[in-house]
Amino acid sequence: MKMDISVDKIIRDNLGEMTLKKIESRLLERYNLTVNQGIFEFEKFDAVLREFFGDGASGLEKRIQQAYAK
Numbered sequence: 001m002k003m004d005i006s007v008d009k010i011i012r013d014n015l016g017e018m019t020l021k022k023i024e025s026r027l028l029e030r031y032n033l034t035v036n037q038g039i040f041e042f043e044k045f046d047a048v049l050r051e052f053f054g055d056g057a058s059g060l061e062k063r064i065q066q067a068y069a070k
Helices: 007-015 017-031 042-069
Strands: none
Touching: 007 017, 007 042, 017 042
């Protein structure tokens, strides 16, 4: 995993600061996790993304996966 890539940066770049803050807030509220911690507990991270985006969460998850695969 590349350490110069962060999940919060990927979300911010793709969806904006406001959306990042909403996701971050929900992860903290529900699971006491940051966005970057959420990637290590993917089921929880996925649940929060699906609350906001439904099936559209898959696209963001794919972008995150591709960024970490490089």
